[in-house]
Amino acid sequence: xxxxxxxxxxxxxxxxxxCPGCTHGIVHRLVAEVIDELGVQEEAIxxxxxxxxxxxxxxxxxxxxxxxxxxxxxxxxxVKRVHPDKVVFTYQGxxxxxxxxxxxxxxxxxxxxxxxxxxxxxxxxxxxxGQMAPTTLEGQKTTTSPYGRDVDHAGHPIKMSEMLATLExxxxxxxxxxxxxxxxxxxxxxxxxxxxxxxxxxxxxxVEVLSTCPTNWGLSPLEAIDWLQENMLPYYPLGEIKSKExxx
Amino acid sequence: xxxxxxxxxxxxxxxxxxxxxxxxxxxxxxxxxxxxxxPATVSDEDECIACGFCASICPDVVIEIFK
Amino acid sequence: MSEKVLMKGNEAIxxxxxxxxxxxxxxxxxxxxxxxxxxxxxxxxxxxxxxxLQAESEVAAINMVYGAAGAxxxxxxxxSSPGISLKAEGISYIAGAELPAVIxxxxxxxxxxxxxxxxxxxxxxxxxxMAHGDFKLVVLAPSSVQEAVDLTMEAxxxxxxxxxxxxxIGDGIIGQMMEPVxxxxxxADDLPEKDWITDGAKGREKNVINSLHLQPEDxxxxxxxxxxxxxxxxxxxxxxxxxxxxxxxxxIVAYGTTARIAKTAIKEARAEGIKVGLIRxxxxxxxxxxxxxxxxxxxxxxxxxxxxxxxMVEDVRLAVNGKKPVExxxxxxxxxxxxxxxxxxxxxxxx
Numbered sequence: 168x169x170x171x172x173x174x175x176x177x178x179x180x181x182x183x184x185x186c187p188g189c190t191h192g193i194v195h196r197l198v199a200e201v202i203d204e205l206g207v208q209e210e211a212i213x214x215x216x217x218x219x220x221x222x223x224x225x226x227x228x229x230x231x232x233x234x235x236x237x238x239x240x241x242x243x244x245x246v247k248r249v250h251p252d253k254v255v256f257t258y259q260g261x262x263x264x265x266x267x268x269x270x271x272x273x274x275x276x277x278x279x280x281x282x283x284x285x286x287x288x289x290x291x292x293x294x295x296x297g298q299m300a301p302t303t304l305e306g307q308k309t310t311t312s313p314y315g316r317d318v319d320h321a322g323h324p325i326k327m328s329e330m331l332a333t334l335e336x337x338x339x340x341x342x343x344x345x346x347x348x349x350x351x352x353x354x355x356x357x358x359x360x361x362x363x364x365x366x367x368x369x370x371x372x373x374v375e376v377l378s379t380c381p382t383n384w385g386l387s388p389l390e391a392i393d394w395l396q397e398n399m400l401p402y403y404p405l406g407e408i409k410s411k412e413x414x415x
Numbered sequence: 416x417x418x419x420x421x422x423x424x425x426x427x428x429x430x431x432x433x434x435x436x437x438x439x440x441x442x443x444x445x446x447x448x449x450x451x452x453x454p455a456t457v458s459d460e461d462e463c464i465a466c467g468f469c470a471s472i473c474p475d476v477v478i479e480i481f482k
Numbered sequence: 483m484s485e486k487v488l489m490k491g492n493e494a495i496x497x498x499x500x501x502x503x504x505x506x507x508x509x510x511x512x513x514x515x516x517x518x519x520x521x522x523x524x525x526x527x528x529x530x531x532x533x534x535l536q537a538e539s540e541v542a543a544i545n546m547v548y549g550a551a552g553a554x555x556x557x558x559x560x561x562s563s564p565g566i567s568l569k570a571e572g573i574s575y576i577a578g579a580e581l582p583a584v585i586x587x588x589x590x591x592x593x594x595x596x597x598x599x600x601x602x603x604x605x606x607x608x609x610x611x612m613a614h615g616d617f618k619l620v621v622l623a624p625s626s627v628q629e630a631v632d633l634t635m636e637a638x639x640x641x642x643x644x645x646x647x648x649x650x651i652g653d654g655i656i657g658q659m660m661e662p663v664x665x666x667x668x669x670a671d672d673l674p675e676k677d678w679i680t681d682g683a684k685g686r687e688k689n690v691i692n693s694l695h696l697q698p699e700d701x702x703x704x705x706x707x708x709x710x711x712x713x714x715x716x717x718x719x720x721x722x723x724x725x726x727x728x729x730x731x732x733x734i735v736a737y738g739t740t741a742r743i744a745k746t747a748i749k750e751a752r753a754e755g756i757k758v759g760l761i762r763x764x765x766x767x768x769x770x771x772x773x774x775x776x777x778x779x780x781x782x783x784x785x786x787x788x789x790x791x792x793x794m795v796e797d798v799r800l801a802v803n804g805k806k807p808v809e810x811x812x813x814x815x816x817x818x819x820x821x822x823x824x825x826x827x828x829x830x831x832x833x
Contacts, residue, residue, distance in 0.1 A: 168418060168481035172470030183475055187452070188429030192474030209684040212553070224690045230680035232552045233692040235575050238545035241537065245549020245557070246680060248533045249506060253682050271545070274538035348435050348468040381429075388429040 177202035177211070179228045188388020190378040191219060191287065193345045195226055197355045198258065198285060201362055202229065211254045212246050214239040218260035219293040227258075237268020240275035243282045254365060256283040262292050265301040265327045272327065279336030279370035283361045286327065289378040290399060297383030301325045304398055309383070324402065328375045332409040338370030340409040344377040344400065346392050357407065369411065377403055417465035418481040419457050426477045428452030432469035438462045441469045486662040491627045491652065492517035492560075494663050495586055498634035499558050500525055501665050504584070505532045506557040508546035510539055512565045513598045514654040515588035519560060540565040544572030544585075551581035552691035554679030556638050560586035563604050564595060573647055574613035577708070578693030582641030584634070585619075586650045588657040591816040599816025600653035600739060605793035608651050609767045616705045618712045620648040620719065621766040623737045627661035632668065633764070639670040640719060644711055651766065653789065655739045655818070712768075721764035722773055726752065730759030732831055733777050735798045736787040737763045740819065744787055747824035756828050766794070771801035778805035785831050787824055788812045 174180075177199035183192045202208050211229040215221060217236035224231035234242040239257035247255040257264075264272050264286045275282065291309055292298040299312040302324050306315040316324070332340040339361050343354035354376060361372035377399050379391035386394055426448060432441045432455050440463060444456040455477065457463060465482035489497065496518045499507070507522040519536070526532035537543035543559050550557040561569060566587045576583050589604045591597040608621045620640050624630035630652060637648040680689050695701035723741075726748055727733065736744040741762040751758050761777060763770050778784075783806050786795040795810045802808050811827040813819045 170479065170481050171465055172467045172478055172480040174476045174479075178476065182425055185474065187427035188431055188474060190474055192476065193472065196476055210682045212680045212682060214549070221694065224692060228683075228688055230683050230688050231690045231692075232549060232680050233579075233690070233694055234548070235545065235571055238541070238548075238572070241542040241545035242549035242552075244535070244542075245506075245508065245546035245551070246553040247549075248535060248546070249550045249553035249555040249557075250681050270538050271542050274542065345472070348466075348471045351471045388431055389434060392431065392434075 175199035175203045177208050177228050179226055181225050183226060184222060185219065186382040188379065188381045188391060189219070190345045193351060194285065194287060194354070194376050194378065195223070197351070197358050198256070199227060200355065201359045204359065205362055205366070207254045207362070211256065212250070214243045214246065214255070214257040216257070216259040216263040218263050220258055220260060220287065221294065223258050237263050237266070238271055239263065240268065240271040240280065240282065240284065244275055244280050247280060247282050251281070254362065256285060256362070258285045259287065260293070261286070261288045261290065261300045261302040265325050273331065273334070276331045276337045276371040276373065277334045279338065281365050281368055281370060283365050283372045284374070285358065286373060286375045287378050288375050288403065289380040290324070291380050291383045293380045293383055304402055326403065328373060328408050331373055336370050337373065337409060338411065339364040339372040341373070341407045342375040342377065342403055342405050344395065344405055346377070346395050350405070360410070416482070417463040419460055419463045420479040421454065421456050422477045422479070423454035423456065424449050425475050426452060426454035427475055428454055429474065430455070431472045431474065432478065435468040435472050437466060437468065438464060486664045488660055488662050489627060490517055490658060490660050491630055492588065492657040493521045494627050494631050495634045495650065496521035496525070498631040498665065499584065499638070500529070502556065502635040502638040502669060504556040504558050504638060505529055506550045506555045507534050507559065508537050508543040508550070508557070509559050509561065510537050510543050510565060512562045514590060514657055515560050515562050515586065517657070518586065540568035541572065544569035547583050548572050548576050548581065551576060551583045552579065552680050554676050554681055558584045558586065560588065562588050562590045563592050566604065566607065570613035573619070574615050574617060575693050576647045577617035577619070578615060579691050580645040581647070581691065582638070582645055583647045584637045584641055584650065585647060586652070589651060589653045591814065597816040598654070600655045600818060601789050601814065601816055602653060602738060602740060603790040603793065603814060604651065605766065605788070605790060608649055609769070617708055618767055620644070620646060620715060622648065622650050623764060623766050624650065624652060624656060625738050625741045625762065627656065627659055628663045630656055631663050631665060635668055639673060642673045643670070644715055646711065651738070653739050716768040719765060720768045720770050722770035723762040723764060724773065725760040725762070727759035727761065727777065729757050730780070731757040731782045732785060732828060733759050733761050733781045734785050734787055734824070735761045735763070735774065735794070737766065737794065740787050740789055743819055743821055744824060747821040747828070750821055751825045751828045754825070756832055758828055769797050769801070771797070774798060774801035775803060778802045781806060783831050784808040785827055786810050787819060789818065790814050
């Protein structure tokens with residue numbers, strides 16, 4: 168019999184510490200499946216963030232480097248500049264990639280750093296207990312926006328993918344979602360492309376993944392999927408925002 | 416003919432898999448696993464068409480499918 | 483042995499790093515160290531595998547160093563005081579993850595934006611309060627361009643031997659001064675193999691570069707392990723110079739640029755009959771406390787001279803441990819003590 172679903176080789180046997188229904192696990196699996204399919208497990212070096220995915224270094228069965236909050240693209244730059252023939256990726260949340268590490272994200276993209284960034288946007292700080300993220304939606308309640316995000320006071324949620332797509336060095340930018348099998352399939356395709364872009368030496372590749380945080384959204388895992396579909400999808404449109412084919 | 420296996424002790428009972436099955440055969444078990452969750456299971460394996468939807472949305476890599 | 487060449491301190495440090503097989507440099511512009519990255523920018527791209535990269539900030543630069551060090555490269559960054567403050571976070575991670583890296587601080591006056599003239603007011607930062615957590619940098623303080631060259635080359639060996647960041651600390655005078663230098667072949671050949679690096683897990687278990695230890699028992703064990711390493715460094719790596727100490731009744735303790743000025747002052751003071759000698763710490767961590775403590779049995783008093791309001795003087799007092807009075811003379815904010823001022827102080831100390 169042929170196995171069509173299971174644990175990819177690029178994941179360790181360690182069980183994820185994530186809350187029930189948290190979609191980090193889906194994205195971990197997709198990244199690992201892509202590493203397997205491209206046959207780069209022995210060439211890959213991952214850079215883990217600070218946030219819920221801080222322990223990603225325990226889950227990916229590849230060489231891993233744990234970075235300081237927001238600094239993963241700089242750390243990945245250091246790794247890639249030493250080993251330009253290896254496959255270097257970062258795995259970061261919205262606080263990490265789009266708030267404290269904005270400068271590192273923008274400039275790694277601007278330099279066309281040949282790395283792949285996987286950016287998890289779940290519109291909240293998970294690990295610290297549900298504070299407002301740069302991507303928190305207007306009106307969304309968090310522990311630090313208890314009356315809902317007031318855009319006159321806290322500004323508007325940031326669209327990193329659209330912003331980074333304007334940079335010459337960004338070769339591939341896509342926003343995907345892991346709310347349904349259909350979208351998960353598309354997410355994997357984008358992640359694979361983002362690694363292929365790196366392998367081809369085309370420049371910086373980013374995949375923003377819309378994800379859920381049932382615990383800090385105060386919803387059940389199923390309700391969280393609905394909330395993502397009803398609230399995040401309209402503000403954060405899915406699709407390839409920049410790719411070589413589209414430029415043609 | 417497909418074979419589907421739930422590694423129930425790793426399941427956190429999030430129920431995401433139960434909503435995506437086109438055959439409605441992925442359900443929550445009455446039993447409790449070692450983590451204290453009601454894990455997902457399959458009610459009628461013979462009906463499984465190995466579409467892989469349940470495994471694709473599972474955040475904990477609980478499900479293995481063969482065909 | 484190569485012949486002597488006339489070089490500016492900042493450029494000589496850069497060349498020394500390249501001679502020590504450092505092929506990766508990440509930095510961000512700040513005065514008064516700009517000749518160092520500019521030299522790297524000219525030279526490294528011409529070397530096979532060499533990379534000079536101007537980062538978007540000091541914060542990014544030190545994290546590129548963190549990545550490159552983890553990936554196994556000999557790597558350097560340089561900056562000046564306010565920039566080092568920004569790098570402090572990354573240096574803590576590098577120390578926590580036990581990675582070798584060399585950081586150059588060409589110190590300028592502070593606090594805040596301070597000024598751009600030479601100072602020694604980052605002594606506390608370098609030796610004690612660099613950043614969060616239980617860790618130490620090895621701190622090397624050259625007092626000539628030649629010594630800056632030798633210590634920079636050795637810094638890479640020390641960093642590799644102990645898997646710890648090493649700081650070469652100078653000031654604008656050392657950085658800007660031109661002196662003839664010789665690049666000696668002094669690299670160690672007994673350094674441990676780097677089997678922990680992230681270069682792709684080919685035919686081996688994966689490697690992880692990390693400073694996170696969520697279990698307090700683990701973190702405590704890690705911190706004691708670091709502490710044992712620092713004790714080993716204290717045992718093996720203390721460096722200092724003494725001059726005119728044989729019959730000295732007063733000992734000046736000074737490092738770097740200030741020690742050079744003190745040497746001139748000592749000549750003048752001795753001509754006036756003041757028996758004064760110099761103890762010059764070359765390593766600020768590990769601090770040469772033993773030689774200072776022993777000198778306390780001989781001299782009547784100490785005079786610590788610094789370009790700060792008094793930082794190293796605290797370590798001198800700890801080393802002297804109350805045996806003799808320890809006086810202090812300092813200029814700060816970019817002002818430089820003159821030999822005549824130091825002689826005046828010596829007269830006061832003598833009473």
